[in-house]
Amino acid sequence: MLMTVAGLRVRYEPRSPDIIRFFERFLTPDDASAPDVDVHITDADFAAAAAARPAVSDLSREFGLLLEKLADELPEFDALFFHAAVVELDGRAYAFTARSGTGKSTHAALWREHFGGRARIINGDKPFFRRIDGVWYACGTPWGGKEGWYENAMVPLGAICFLEQGCVNRIVSLGEAEIIDRVFRQTVMPADPVRMEKYLSLLQSLIAATPCYLLSCDISGEAVRVASEGMIPSSRANAPGGTE
């Protein structure tokens, strides 16, 4: 099968035909031309993954391995895997990132509730970020997390927001050192020296081009207002349906 993810043509021959349904929104007619990335999962890859996590179903294992293999190739195409929930608002993407269980998707869902039709969730868990002609885009992927939020879309990246649970809602802008301390945990670092150089130069470009924030928040409309007004000054005047 051939799919297009983050603008990249990816060829993969499924081990299990059932896996194709996960890629439906990303499938591209296969004209047998050369893809950007050709992903292979060997029996040895599969066996190693099965030994490491025996409780996972074969289908989930294949789905996960495909992401791992693809993530490895991304730096070559000015792209990175990033662990985040991405919301699009008025044509800009806002990536909420945190350790699993902190409430990324809960917060993303609140944006959709607060802004209604102006907001849509591009990806719930594992988007790619890709730089094209100097502009960073948040890209939907088939890997949308347990909520199944996975649009096939590429939206210019407006900001990255690191989330923490808190009892007050507060957002602060992060400096380079604070971003560096946090950002690596949300990506996949290559072990190969050449790929590592590429990966580091991409991260530097991403950090330089993208405002980053730290949001302490609870689960409320107030949290969305603090976050959106902090990241998008113009949203204060424009936002309809506010909670005041």
Place this chain on the structure above:
Amino acid sequence: MKIKPGFMLRQLGENYVVVALGPAAEEFKGIIRLNPAGAFLWKRLGDGASEDELVAALLGEYDVDEAAARADTAKFLADIADMLEA
């Protein structure tokens, strides 16, 4: 003292980071961020250096007193302890 093989220092904007490559990446997952003084000491360790030599290098490069240089060097070495050859 010397840095274990497989660790790489790179500048990232105004900061420096140390990342692990190859087999070292199996053992050490993540990064360490160093300020310019930390990067300076790291480079000295690349060729092998004793704690006293690091303190002396720091005193030669920065306008600090010996007590501060000694304390900073000890802290730095503790922070990167798992990257030093035994």
